Amino acid sequence: MPADANIVSLRSGTGETPAARRETPREPPQRPLRERPEQPQPEPPQRPAEKPSPPEVPQPHPSRRRWLRWSLFALLPLALIGGAYWYVTGGQVMWTDDAYVEADTVGISTDVSGIVTEVDVKDNQHVQAGDVLFRLDDRPFRYALEKAQAQVGIVANDLNALKANYRDVQAQITQAQDDVEYYQREFNRQQDLASKFVASQQTLDTARMNLQNAQQKVASLKEQLAGIAANLNGDPNIAVEKHPRYLAAVAQRDEAARELDHTSVKAPFAGTVTQVPTLRPGKYLQASTTAFYLVDTDHLWVEATPKETELTYVRPGQPVTVTVDTYPDQEWHGTVESISPAAAQQFALLPAQNTSGNWVKIVQRIDMRIRLDAGDKNQPPLRAGMSVEVNVDTGHTRGFPHFLAALFGGSQRRA
Numbered sequence: 001m002p003a004d005a006n007i008v009s010l011r012s013g014t015g016e017t018p019a020a021r022r023e024t025p026r027e028p029p030q031r032p033l034r035e036r037p038e039q040p041q042p043e044p045p046q047r048p049a050e051k052p053s054p055p056e057v058p059q060p061h062p063s064r065r066r067w068l069r070w071s072l073f074a075l076l077p078l079a080l081i082g083g084a085y086w087y088v089t090g091g092q093v094m095w096t097d098d099a100y101v102e103a104d105t106v107g108i109s110t111d112v113s114g115i116v117t118e119v120d121v122k123d124n125q126h127v128q129a130g131d132v133l134f135r136l137d138d139r140p141f142r143y144a145l146e147k148a149q150a151q152v153g154i155v156a157n158d159l160n161a162l163k164a165n166y167r168d169v170q171a172q173i174t175q176a177q178d179d180v181e182y183y184q185r186e187f188n189r190q191q192d193l194a195s196k197f198v199a200s201q202q203t204l205d206t207a208r209m210n211l212q213n214a215q216q217k218v219a220s221l222k223e224q225l226a227g228i229a230a231n232l233n234g235d236p237n238i239a240v241e242k243h244p245r246y247l248a249a250v251a252q253r254d255e256a257a258r259e260l261d262h263t264s265v266k267a268p269f270a271g272t273v274t275q276v277p278t279l280r281p282g283k284y285l286q287a288s289t290t291a292f293y294l295v296d297t298d299h300l301w302v303e304a305t306p307k308e309t310e311l312t313y314v315r316p317g318q319p320v321t322v323t324v325d326t327y328p329d330q331e332w333h334g335t336v337e338s339i340s341p342a343a344a345q346q347f348a349l350l351p352a353q354n355t356s357g358n359w360v361k362i363v364q365r366i367d368m369r370i371r372l373d374a375g376d377k378n379q380p381p382l383r384a385g386m387s388v389e390v391n392v393d394t395g396h397t398r399g400f401p402h403f404l405a406a407l408f409g410g411s412q413r414r415a
Helices: 002-023 064-091 139-195 201-231 245-259 402-414
Strands: 093-108 114-119 132-136 262-265 271-273 292-306 319-324 331-340 368-372 387-393
Touching: 114 262, 139 201, 139 245, 292 387, 319 368
Parallel strands: none
Antiparallel strands: 093 292, 093 387, 114 132, 132 262, 271 292, 292 368, 319 331, 319 387, 331 368
C-alpha cells in the first residue's frame, strides 16, 4: 500500500508540471526606455454647477382625487344643461361691427364769383347757424344793385308816361271825331249845293277830301291808342307796381341784392368747420367752388351695414346699444330708425348679376340707420367716421335647432 501511494503521487506530480509550464507566460526581453519630453497636463473640464433639485410636490391623497373626479363628473351635465339653455334662450341680439358714425357734411360755397377779402373762422372751429364764415369783395355787386334800383325808377317813369300818352290820344280821338262830324255836314251841304248847280265841283271835291282825312285820322288815333293800351298790359288803369315791366325790374333789383348778400357766406347750420386753411384772402373763388367743409356735430347717427342674413328679425324701433372703438368703456343707446329698401349693389353703376356660368353667390349687405339718444351731455363727443359696434335687441330667441324642432314636432303630430 505505501508503494502504490507513492506511485500515484509521482504520477500526479509529473502530470501537473507541463500544465504549470504552459500557463506561465514568457517575459519579453527588456528594452531600454526612451525619454519623452514632458507635456503639460490638460486641466480637467469644470463640471457645471448642479441645479438644486425642485422640492418634492406632495402627492394628493387618494381620497381627494376621488372627490375631485366625482365633482367633475357631476359638473359635466350641469355645464351641458347650462350651455343648452344659453343656446336656446340666446341669439336675440344682432351684432355687427360694420358700422360708422355719420353726420351731415356740406361743402361751403357760394353762387357768385369774387375775390376773397376776409376769412372769419379758423380750422376746427365750432360755429352757430348764421355766423359769417368768409366774405367776398362786394363792390361790383353794390354797383349792380344801384343800377338795378335805378332801372326800377326808369320803368316806373316810362309806365307813367305811357298812361299820360294814352289819355292824350284819347283826347285826340275825341277831337278827330268832332272834325269828322263837321266835315260830314260840310260835305252834305256842298253836295246839296252842287246838285242845284250853285256850288262848283271843286268845292264839292274839297269837302269830300276833308271828310275822308278826318275819318282816317280817327282810325289812326284808335290804332295808336290800342298800341299804348297793349304796352299798359291791356289795362290803361293798371297800377305801376303791378305792371310786368315793373315787376321784371324789381326782380332784377332783388337778384342784385341777393348776389350782394351772398358775398357774405354764412353757416347754414351749427357745426364745426374743417379744411379752412385752403381758403386765403386774395384768392379768386369761382361760383359753386367748395371753399371748405362744415360738419354737423350736433346731429349724429350710426350707419350700419349688416348682412342680409342678420336682418331676419330686425325691425325699426328696436332698441340698440352702441359702443365706439375710441371709447371702449362708454355705451350709447338708440333705436333702429330705418332700413334701406334695397341692397347697396342695387345702386352700383355695374350691377353684380351675371348671366354667365361663372356666377358666385355673395351675401349682400343692407344699410340700416340708427338714431342715437344724445340726451346725456356727460358722454364724450362723437365724430363722423368713427368705427362702432352695434347690438340690436330683436327680442327673438334662437330656440331649438331645426332638426330637434322637426323631431319633436313630428312626434307630437304622430301622438
